[in-house]
Amino acid sequence: MSKKVRLMQGNEACVEGAIAAGMMFYSGYPITPSTEIAEISAERLPRIGGKFIQMEDEIAGIAAAIGASLTGVKTMTATSGPGFSLKQENIGYAAIAEIPIVIVDVQRGGPSTGQPTSPAQGDMMQAKWGTHGDHPVIALCPSSVKETFDLTIKSFNLAEKYRMPVLLMMDEVVGHMREKIEIPDSSEIEIINRKKPTCSAEEYLPFKPEANLVPLMADFGTGYRYHVTGLVHDETGFPSNSTQVADDLIRRLMDKVEVNKADIISWEEENTEDADILIFAYGCVARAAKTAIKMLREKGIKVGLFRPITVWPFPEERLIELSKQVKVIIAPEMNLGQMVLEVERLCNKHTKIERLNKVNGEIIYPEEIIAKIQEVL
Amino acid sequence: MEKHEVRLSGSGGQGLLLAGIILAEAAIIDGKNAVQTQSYGPEARGGASKSEVLISDEAIDFPKVRDCDLLLSLTQKSYEQYNHGIKDTGVLILDTSVTVEEGVTNKIYSVPIIDTAAKVLGKPMVTNIVALGAIVEISKIVSYDALEAAVLKRVPKGTEELNKKALALGYEIAKESLTK
Numbered sequence: 145m146s147k148k149v150r151l152m153q154g155n156e157a158c159v160e161g162a163i164a165a166g167m168m169f170y171s172g173y174p175i176t177p178s179t180e181i182a183e184i185s186a187e188r189l190p191r192i193g194g195k196f197i198q199m200e201d202e203i204a205g206i207a208a209a210i211g212a213s214l215t216g217v218k219t220m221t222a223t224s225g226p227g228f229s230l231k232q233e234n235i236g237y238a239a240i241a242e243i244p245i246v247i248v249d250v251q252r253g254g255p256s257t258g259q260p261t262s263p264a265q266g267d268m269m270q271a272k273w274g275t276h277g278d279h280p281v282i283a284l285c286p287s288s289v290k291e292t293f294d295l296t297i298k299s300f301n302l303a304e305k306y307r308m309p310v311l312l313m314m315d316e317v318v319g320h321m322r323e324k325i326e327i328p329d330s331s332e333i334e335i336i337n338r339k340k341p342t343c344s345a346e347e348y349l350p351f352k353p354e355a356n357l358v359p360l361m362a363d364f365g366t367g368y369r370y371h372v373t374g375l376v377h378d379e380t381g382f383p384s385n386s387t388q389v390a391d392d393l394i395r396r397l398m399d400k401v402e403v404n405k406a407d408i409i410s411w412e413e414e415n416t417e418d419a420d421i422l423i424f425a426y427g428c429v430a431r432a433a434k435t436a437i438k439m440l441r442e443k444g445i446k447v448g449l450f451r452p453i454t455v456w457p458f459p460e461e462r463l464i465e466l467s468k469q470v471k472v473i474i475a476p477e478m479n480l481g482q483m484v485l486e487v488e489r490l491c492n493k494h495t496k497i498e499r500l501n502k503v504n505g506e507i508i509y510p511e512e513i514i515a516k517i518q519e520v521l
Numbered sequence: 522m523e524k525h526e527v528r529l530s531g532s533g534g535q536g537l538l539l540a541g542i543i544l545a546e547a548a549i550i551d552g553k554n555a556v557q558t559q560s561y562g563p564e565a566r567g568g569a570s571k572s573e574v575l576i577s578d579e580a581i582d583f584p585k586v587r588d589c590d591l592l593l594s595l596t597q598k599s600y601e602q603y604n605h606g607i608k609d610t611g612v613l614i615l616d617t618s619v620t621v622e623e624g625v626t627n628k629i630y631s632v633p634i635i636d637t638a639a640k641v642l643g644k645p646m647v648t649n650i651v652a653l654g655a656i657v658e659i660s661k662i663v664s665y666d667a668l669e670a671a672v673l674k675r676v677p678k679g680t681e682e683l684n685k686k687a688l689a690l691g692y693e694i695a696k697e698s699l700t701k
Contacts, residue, residue, distance in 0.1 A: 151546045151555065261560070321584050322542060322557040324549050428584070435583035510583050 148327040154318045155180035155222075157289045157325060158248060159188060161296030162220050164333055167246075168194035171208035172221040173201050176260045177316040178250035181222035202227035206234040206247065213243050214372065216338075216363030218300055222248035226257055228267055228274070235309050236275035237374045239397065242351070242359065244303035244338060246296070248312045250319040251427075253505045262505030263316035265427055265478040269485070271311050272456050278394055280401040282408060283311040283456040287430045289323045295453070301336040302408060306400050307358050313455060315478070317428035317507055341368065351393075352379040357400045401457055410453040411462060415441065419448030421517060422470040424463070424487050426452050429476050429508050436510040440517065447517065458486050467491035472520055476500040476508045496520075524577040525662045526586040529652070530603040531595030533570040536649030539675060541572030543653060547663035547671035548576040556584045569599040576662060591660055593652055594619050595635060614656055614695075630659055630698045637690050647687035650676070654691015659699065665692075 152160070158181050162170075170185040186196040195212070199205045202223055209219040223231060228249045238245050253259025254266045267274075271283040282302050286292040296312060303310040341348050341360040350370040351359050359379075362368030371381035376393055378384045401408060412430075415437055416422065425433040430451045440447045450466055450473075452459050467473060473495055475484040480501045488497050500516045502508050527544065529537045538559050545555035556575045573586045589607045594600035595616045607613070612628045615621070616635050632655045638648040650672060657668050669688060676684045 149549065151542065151549050151557070317558065317584060320559060322545055323581070323584070324554055431582045431584055438582070507585060509585075509587065511587070 150325055150327065151322050152289055152325045153180060153320060153322045154286075154289045154292045154314060155250065155320065156184055157293040158222070158296045158312070158314070158319075159184040160327065161293040162218075162246065162300065163188060163192065164293075164330065165297040165300035166218045166335060166337070167220050167300065168192075168217040169209065169212040169219040170194075170221065171197040171199050171212065171219070172205035172223065173199055173227060175202070175224045175227050177252055177263075177319050178222045178224050178248060178314075180319070181248060181250070185220075202230040203234065206231045206238075206245070209245050210234060210238050210241075210243050213245050214364045216366075218244070218304070220246040220248065220300075222250065224250050224252045224260075225254040225264075225267055228270065232270075232274040235311075236277060236279055238309040239275070239279035240277075240374055240376075240393075241372050242307040242361075242397075243309070243372075244300075244307055244361075245309050246299045246303055246312060247309055248296075248314060250314040250316060252316050253503070259505045261316070263428060263478060263507055264503065264505070265315055265429065265482070266503070268313065268455060268479065268482040271313055278398055280306070280308055280397050281311070281456040282306070282308065282401060282454065283313050284453060285313045285426045285455045286318055286453075287427050287451065288318065289321060290325045291453075292318060293325060293327070297333060297335075301334065304338045305336050305358070306404065307338065307361060308400065311456075313427070315427045321428075345369065349379045350381045351377060353396060357396050357403065405457050408454055409457055409459050411459040412449070412451040412453060413462075414449040414451075415446075416448035416450065416466060419446050419469070420471045421445065421447045421521075422466055422473045423447060423449050423513065424473050424475045424484070425449065425477075426455060426483065427478075429478060432508050432510045433476065433513060436513040436517075439510060440514060445517070452483070455483060460486075460490055463487065464490050464494070467494040470495055472496045472498060474498050474500060474513065474516055474520070476502075476513050476516070478502055478508060524579075525575070525590050525660070526588055527574045527576070527591045527593075527656075527662065528571055528586050528589050528603055529574070529593045530569060530571040530599035531593075532599060533568050535570075535595055536646065537570060537593075537595070537652075538572045540649040540653050541574050543668070543671045543675050544574045544656070544663065545576070546674065547667040548574070550667035550670055551663050553578055554581050556581045558584050569596070569602045571599065571603050591656065591662070593656060595648065595652065612659065614652075614659060630655075630695065632694050632698045634691070634694070637694055638687065641690060642683070642687060644683060644687075647684060650684050650687035651691040651694070654688040655695035655698075656691075658692040658695035
């Protein structure tokens, strides 16, 4: 039997995906609605020779995961809004020190402690801008249990390939929802591991990039001694005050994502071929959009869906193309207008953009999307 | 296309989240698609809680109940909080302790779920399993075999016989309410 059909929760699928990708270390501080990710990691990792550590807070949770990653293991931490805020500084650290790590944010109502058990999409811009300074960002956004499994694997692959933190932006609905999932055979899963140096320890320059702009990464404890810092550093890893070194480093960090966009970006389209109304939605809201589209198509209204799977980097080109074809883009979000800012920035020359926002802790219903469409038609 | 939207409600701690998971699992064992979601307050016990299950032969997009085919309420508070969005053809399966306001036109089954678990079996912890037996006897949304398999998969080891008995009693009290 190659496929296992199971009823699985989104948070559980995240852990299963992480383990399939090779996660051997998890450190974190449990927080609703992400708690099951910590719980299940605690149960699963020791059985496969991995390690789980509950740290004293969210900051230590990501810090330990960063440290563990330096030894060569794949690491993850999961949290929700309040913890995501606390982790921001270390996300920047992982970005400049080029340390692969996966950070999961199961979004709940904010700001602050907000609505612990209710879904939201309020951290989408924080994912991009939460930590200071220019830094590369990859953030993925699943809308089903199966996709949570797949995108967790993809998050690890991208983190390893580009030596950087990768954010998995879930929401309470996707995290707590249970649905049918077919777990693929491990032979069907593509796994990417970080590239390691083949030169001697003496010749190793830890931050000298390869042709793809990513430096080779030696495991701590294997004789390759090097310096890791959050300061701007040269190819040896030691801090530098050189303006040239600073400029080269920050531009290279950004370019790792910029020049590899085609490899990183993904999105889903549904019914866009003949659409003259486009719904822009992601996460659990995309599921409301799909139901709304089915209902509207039955009435002959030509509605399609554009769903960014990588929210950062944003799938700009295709959305611009579609905006030239449609009369209006409807952007339902469980926040007061975040990703719609990207839509407006890119598309307002070509079409009309309508926001639909909800922050009461409830998912957006298909009927609300339909009502909005009828209002603007 | 056959589609069922089920809402299980009661007080936190009555095991309705697990009941929803078991019902969704049974549907999958029957070869269907199922999605289960929940909502609860920050408190783990007391307060009204609900677990929702959508069952369909086709893919399920929107994961929450919109047109409820079946509402289970074990407490008055949860009935009052969650009795919205019921279809005209939707049925209400209520513990006998729950009273319904006048003018409700839905088919109502008043079933002694809590008393059966607490007094007949002497184990309030199987209230949710008695409820599942009653729901499936009345609605037939999943097969008996799938339900039993799903129950046995999810309950703690050593409680299998107790839970089978709870299921059988659920079927029985539902049958009695059907003939009323």
